[in-house]
């Protein structure tokens with residue numbers, strides 16, 4: 001069925017709503033990345049198996065939906081039962097039968113599957129009463145967890161493709177661009193460039209062909225927002241791209257997806273097929289003379305290909321090496337044609353802006369950073385997960401109110417944002433509002449949305465080493481400051497972690513960083529020293545501890561630590577077998593002995609000891 | 618110990634994409650998916666079919682980490698080295714895996730049994746550190762458990 005007018009779309013939406021209303025109950029099984037890893041496929045299969053044998057009145061297999069990420073990955077696998085919004089967490093296959101027999105058949109709540117508030121120890125019945133969700137505003141993530149991403153009807157029911165109808169039949173491209181400009185939305189991929197201005201420039205360039213590209217490369221090694229959107233709500237990305245293509249006058253658009261995201265690719269293909277079938281893509285969309293095809297281009301696993309000019313080379317089948325910035329890709333991009341490149345989350349916001357207006361969008365967030373931002377909140381926090389908050393929310397609110405504070409009651413040390421180009425902020429920066437400009441000023445950056453919380457067991461020098469190693473591996477090697485500079489900087493940081501550096505080295509490193517920033521061609525090199533610079537700025541003590549005292553306060557750097565057994569040892573023998581080098585000897589009920597000569601400091605004993613009897617010194 | 622490559626099959630895979638230079642990455646991806654590596658024949662065939670110089674095919678094949686020029690093991694052990702996993706002890710797990718298998722990350726055991734890889738964030742940070750063997754996820758991995766996981770896979774063979 002082709003939808004070629006707004007009326008038809010509304011009629012279809014009505015139909016979908018009615019069909020949905022017939023489902024007395026809906027069981028949403030989370031298929032987000034975290035829950036997939038935690039085994040949600042088995043949970044779903046079990047539901048199918050039970051339903052095949054047992055009739056449940058109105059509830060049929062249609063009532064079971066595989067949804068995108070619900071957010072609270074920490075507690076997966078998650079099962080949410082609508083319309084009540086009953087939130088079951090850490091569901092095991094053995095408990096599926098109970099859910100069917102008790103909750104679905106009789107409406108009984110299973111207490112032990114409910115989320116437990118870690119502070120009050122009370123069980124929470126409903127989704128939206130959980131602290132984790134209360135402070136969030138979900139715009140880009142609006143449909144995640146509520147729809148089956150492979151079902152276009154689910155999307156249409158929740159106002160899907162309304163913006164396409166509105167824009168194509170009632171607005172000129174210029175009006176669309178003005179609305180996007182009015183909204184003030186800035187790119188969510190890290191740079192924070194105003195999307196409206198980018199679109200306007202592209203449209204203004206004289207050319208017969210223009211392209212729109214969606215950046216789904218998500219190279220930040222601690223982030224999964226874009227992946228969750230592409231997997232859990234692919235139509236929202238397509239819809240945003242259709243609007244953008246109409247605004248700039250593109251006939252073909254591309255989504256560049258990371259090699260490691262096969263499920264995202266699969267859902268996007270399905271979404272493109274369905275959108276085509278219903279006339280949202282292809283020839284004469286909405287009965288107008290606007291036509292568009294969206295193609296998928298799979299990345300080859302190179303971080304630098306997230307950079308705009310490298311990405312465009314990669315789409316064209318070449319080696320992804322960036323080029324100098326004075327040629328702008330909005331003017332000369334893919335195949336040298338004017339090209340708009342935006343991030344997945346940026347596109348996912350566009351339909352909302354079109355439907356509700358730029359004024360509405362800018363009423364959320366701060367003056368210069370409008371709207372919301374999605375983050376993957378991970379590391380040493382209680383509630384690891386996918387979140388979205390209005391810009392301007394403080395780091396403290398995110399980490400403590402939403403994230404539930406530091407895991408195991410430990411002490412906060414730093415929060416890292418911005419991925420390998422970003423930096424680490426200490427405790428006294430926790431009250432900073434999260435927006436593009438504030439984080440940059442503080443020496444970190446917003447980035448695409450990875451937010452990693454670190455506790456006192458983390459070594460900041462080790463963190464700098466980690467990111468630098470990542471960048472050394474990922475530098476495309478085109479220019480010397482980045483290729484050789486980062487390599488040397490990494491080597492020097494390694495020297496610090498080995499306790500072999502001097503204070504003069506630290507100065508040399510700061511000096512070198514300056515030149516890497518000045519001389520590198522693309523953003524990778526230009527922001528490459530950031531992980532070092534921000535840690536040395538806020539955690540200089542820790543560098544000095546390594547250099548002068550030859551100690552690693554975080555207990556991480558192997559050359560500077562020693563494992564010792566203290567008198568809390570009960571002689572339980574639990575650590576003897578795990579030690580790969582047989583460095584621990586002892587008998588039951590007697591304090592064990594650790595042979596420092598043999599110890600490789602792998603940490604196996606520390607991990608298994610239940611009595612805190614292993615000290616890291 | 619290189620597996621035999623059926624050139625006809627190779628040609629068939631290449632023919633699925635438009636025969637032009639811009640298909641290069643897509644074609645190599647298809648070949649990689651089928652054979653789990655890019656045999657020398659693949660580089661040659663792709664070069665002549667798409668009209669791309671051999672050197673350029675080789676350059677693309679070595680630039681992107683998705684491609685491997687060496688045959689890969691029957692099993693793949695992937696260790697997440699994303700930031701969340703790193704600060705929760707992934708380096709120790711990697712070291713254990715390297716010791717257990719006697720190879721470094723990115724290598725394959727000589728008997729073509731295991732390939733050891735590192736990956737970045739797989740979206741399961743809640744269970745960090747994460748190790749994935751074939752399709753199975755292992756969360757909250759403790760160093761001492763690596764041996765058991767790998768032995769488990771060996772036993773199944």
Ligand SMILES: Cc1cc2nc3c(=O)[nH]c(=O)nc-3n(C[C@H](O)[C@H](O)[C@H](O)COP(=O)(O)O)c2cc1C
Nearest residue numbers: 187188189215218219306307308342343346523524
């Ligand atoms: C080394 C490097 C890696 C990047 N990786 C990504 C990425 O993974 N995803 C992304 O959306 N943008 C990434 N960017 C930013 C893009 O170049 C570009 O600015 C962005 O996709 C534009 O979209 P936006 O304006 O909607 O944010 C990267 C930039 C650099 C320099």
Ligand code: SF4
Nearest residue numbers: 476478479482522525
């Ligand atoms: S800065 Fe680094 S990654 Fe960017 S173009 Fe230069 S060498 Fe390549």
Ligand code: FES
Nearest residue numbers: 697699702738741
């Ligand atoms: S960092 Fe390992 S799963 Fe995210």
